[in-house]
Amino acid sequence: MTLAAAPVAPIGAHQMLVFLLQLGLLLGLAFAFGRLATKWKLPAVVGELTAGVVLGPSLLAHAIPGLSRWLFPANVEQLHLLDAVGQFGVLLLVGFTGMHVDLGLLRRKGKTALSVSMGGLLIPLALGFGVGMVLPASLLAEGGNRSVVALFLAVAMCVSAIPVIAKTLLEMKLLHRNIGQLTISASAVDDIVGWALLSIVSTMVTSGLRGGQVALTIGSLVAVGLIAWLVARPVVRAGLRVAAKSSEPGVTVAMIVILLLLSAAGTHALGLEPILGTFLCGMLISSSGLLDRTKLAPLRTFVMSVLAPIFFATAGLRMDLTALVRLDVLLTALVVLAVAIGGKFAGAYLGARVARLSHWEGLALGAGLNARGVIEVIVAMVGLRLGVLTTETYTIVLLVAVITSLMAPPTLRYAARRIAVTSEENEREKVFSGS
Numbered sequence: 001m002t003l004a005a006a007p008v009a010p011i012g013a014h015q016m017l018v019f020l021l022q023l024g025l026l027l028g029l030a031f032a033f034g035r036l037a038t039k040w041k042l043p044a045v046v047g048e049l050t051a052g053v054v055l056g057p058s059l060l061a062h063a064i065p066g067l068s069r070w071l072f073p074a075n076v077e078q079l080h081l082l083d084a085v086g087q088f089g090v091l092l093l094v095g096f097t098g099m100h101v102d103l104g105l106l107r108r109k110g111k112t113a114l115s116v117s118m119g120g121l122l123i124p125l126a127l128g129f130g131v132g133m134v135l136p137a138s139l140l141a142e143g144g145n146r147s148v149v150a151l152f153l154a155v156a157m158c159v160s161a162i163p164v165i166a167k168t169l170l171e172m173k174l175l176h177r178n179i180g181q182l183t184i185s186a187s188a189v190d191d192i193v194g195w196a197l198l199s200i201v202s203t204m205v206t207s208g209l210r211g212g213q214v215a216l217t218i219g220s221l222v223a224v225g226l227i228a229w230l231v232a233r234p235v236v237r238a239g240l241r242v243a244a245k246s247s248e249p250g251v252t253v254a255m256i257v258i259l260l261l262l263s264a265a266g267t268h269a270l271g272l273e274p275i276l277g278t279f280l281c282g283m284l285i286s287s288s289g290l291l292d293r294t295k296l297a298p299l300r301t302f303v304m305s306v307l308a309p310i311f312f313a314t315a316g317l318r319m320d321l322t323a324l325v326r327l328d329v330l331l332t333a334l335v336v337l338a339v340a341i342g343g344k345f346a347g348a349y350l351g352a353r354v355a356r357l358s359h360w361e362g363l364a365l366g367a368g369l370n371a372r373g374v375i376e377v378i379v380a381m382v383g384l385r386l387g388v389l390t391t392e393t394y395t396i397v398l399l400v401a402v403i404t405s406l407m408a409p410p411t412l413r414y415a416a417r418r419i420a421v422t423s424e425e426n427e428r429e430k431v432f433s434g435s
Contacts, residue, residue: 093308152379205388326392344370
């Protein structure tokens with residue numbers, strides 16, 4: 001006897017209307033504010049986050065509370081619809097980030113990049129954990145574990161943002177310089193370690209801080225590395241070869257999305273963050289030597305112009321800047337910001353000096369690696385989704401992401417002007433410019 005499954009009720013008309021209005025308004029404002037930000041020489045992510053801030057509890061909820069409650073109701077199903085679009089966008093965005101990692105460059109500049117990145121990782125990690133352990137109790141989630149919050153802040157303090165850094169170096173015409181190449185290399189190491197740490201801490205949140213569970217998580221991480229090398233790498237290469245047989249860009253786009261999503265599902269099935277899977281898959285795609293990047297233009301345009309702005313606007317939607325009127329929140333924000341900037345700067349500078357780089361090269365690396373941007377926003381969203389961060393601590397972490405991204409370009413420009421240009425850099429500039 002066969003039992004028919006009960007039919008699933010379609011989404012309600014009102015729920016669909018609200019969802020479409022949410023998407024349209026968030027994307028419209030994010031696009032407009034993002035364009036304004038780039039016009040004013042600011043990272044687009046700043047404007048996109050601002051769109052969410054305007055529509056969220058920081059402004060709209062106070063200016064027109066009735067409209068705010070209607071447009072963004074406290075309804076779990078409604079929130080999940082918006083989050084699903086944002087999560088899809090961020091998975092593809094992180095995949096693109098992985099594609100920016102040049103493993104060959106990492107190998108060539110291994111020791112120096114490792115020294116700089118370790119300094120930029122370990123000092124912020126330690127300082128972030130210390131700040132988390134002394135956070136005011138009023139900023140902790142009810143029933144939350146202080147150690148887990150401290151670990152999450154430590155991860156948020158140590159990450160860098162390859163997309164922001166790469167874009168900044170390109171706009172400042174510094175990517176061909178040795179300091180630009182080294183900044184990208186050190187940032188890649190930071191991001192690889194950061195995603196791994198995020199997965200470990202996220203698993204601790206869902207499964208507890210038991211020693212056996214932590215060991216299992218680390219074991220899963222090792223398994224992911226082995227699977228990526230032994231299984232995923234040949235699968236990625238096979239998929240790209242199949243896509244290369246077609247002249248249609250759509251085949252390559254579809255293949256890339258399929259590979260990224262399956263990789264995300266794989267790490268998620270092992271109890272780790274899905275974004276770790278897409279990041280590793282992006283690295284495998286980049287290192288395969290089989291990717292025709294010109295065919296990725298349609299996907300890149302859609303992700304960067306539609307999905308990513310919606311994600312960042314959604315992130316801004318959860319910020320509550322009115323919380324900064326509370327003295328404990330404001331003081332904590334200033335301390336966290338100072339620790340985030342000082343720790344990353346000092347760590348990268350010390351790592352550079354240990355590697356026998358000059359004073360100005362150390363300053364330039366400290367400035368470049370300080371840009372948290374996109375990556376810290378993603379870390380903060382994971383923390384909020386898992387209930388580790390309160391709205392107040394989430395707002396503080398996002399402020400760090402925005403302010404460090406704003407600070408990086410002028411500081412980097414100041415230091416880079418004082419570093420002599422080598423003949424090797426002039427030759428590399430000709431190659432980059434196609435001369």
